Amino acid sequence: MAAPIENKRVRHSDDGANEDRKKRQKHDQDYFKSYAGICVHEEMLSDTVRTNAYRYAILKNYEKIRGKVVADIGAGTGILSVFCVQAGAKKVYAIEASDMAKQTQAIVDENKMSDRIEVVHNTVEKVIFPEKLDVLVSEWMGYCLFYESMLPCVLQCRDKWLKKDGVMLPSLASLYIAPFTDTDYDNRLDFWSEIRSVYKLSMECMKPYARKCISKQVHINNISPESVQAHAVQVCRLNLNSATKDDLQNVKKEFTFHCFGQSTIHGFTTWFDVGFPESIFLIL
Structure with a gap:
């Protein structure tokens, strides 16, 4: 069994925080606050075409997921993490920065998957995984593909934690x-x-x-x-x-x-x- 995940605390010096950092922090707070509400998750789960496409892709790629370690970045309700367990994942780290993480844990518990899914309430940039990752899954896309998307965070996690032969889900974007x-x-x-x-x-x-x-x-x-x-x-x-x-x-x-x-x-x-x-x- 892998050791429990460690959340890295980042400290900022107090010597006159610069304006750009303040604006970025405010933007991040507003962004994560929006994902703590119920409406965005109702909308996402109501999009059955998108959700079933992810479900089909994960289950279709079960040979790449079975027995592997997965990170679900921006897990939300944790539905993609559940799909990964259904595809045979050994361990899934469900990374959720908003307060929705509390509900993510409740859903994991309700589906009796807490032995396979570990919910991490933090931004992925601050997470220290106890092991290298085999698979990265994320529904990161924003308006016009890139606007307010999580892709930079996903790529940062890929470069730092994904094994050289690791799998990206999705792997292409146009x-x-x-x-x-x-x-x-x-x-x-x-x-x-x-x-x-x-x-x-x-x-x-x-x-x-x-x-x-x-x-x-x-x-x-x-x-x-x-x-x-x-x-x-x-x-x-x-x-x-x-x-x-x-x-x-x-x-x-x-x-x-x-x-x-x-x-x-x-x-x-x-x-x-x-x-x-x-x-x-x-x-x-």
Whole structure:
């Protein structure tokens, strides 16, 4: 049996903490606080396509997991840790930095897996594992793949703790972009024309301002396939076994689109996929 995990305490000097560190700490506090609430976990577990894709990928790769030591980074409710035990993992470290860790432990206990899953309430950067890891699993993806994602933490853990022949789940990630047309955009602009019929005054002058405000914002929406006006371009493809933090900070791509026909282009939409060993892909 491996020794219990040790949590490393990091001490900061008090000689005038710099502003960037304070902002980063505040951001981290807000970030982890959001994951301590129930809503985000309800949303994630309700996404059966995503959760079942992970479940299928883990069970399909049981030969790489059976009898192995696994770290589940950002464990949340611990569902991926449970899947790993079901695939035969010898030991799973469920790393959860938010206060959800208390509920993670309750779920582990309820499923009688406390002999195989050890819940660690800490950030992965501060954890000292008592042994090298065979497998890293994490649902790390953020908006547009990289925004507020945990990938830098996952890569740091990989470099420090994963064995040379260790397995990353997922092991590939790709980001795509394509132009799209949006009927809702025109409807929102027409709103300012309709003011006349409702309140008997004109606000047509608001249209240019509304167009500017709408255009500069990033919107999180579902885009129908028929709204996409050209074949997508792959912005990047990362091999997560070898990708570095510099790779994440230097994503660049020149692209040209050839649209399917004549249409108004309102912006660009992005999506991504992640790949697992055994040719399993999850598209988001």
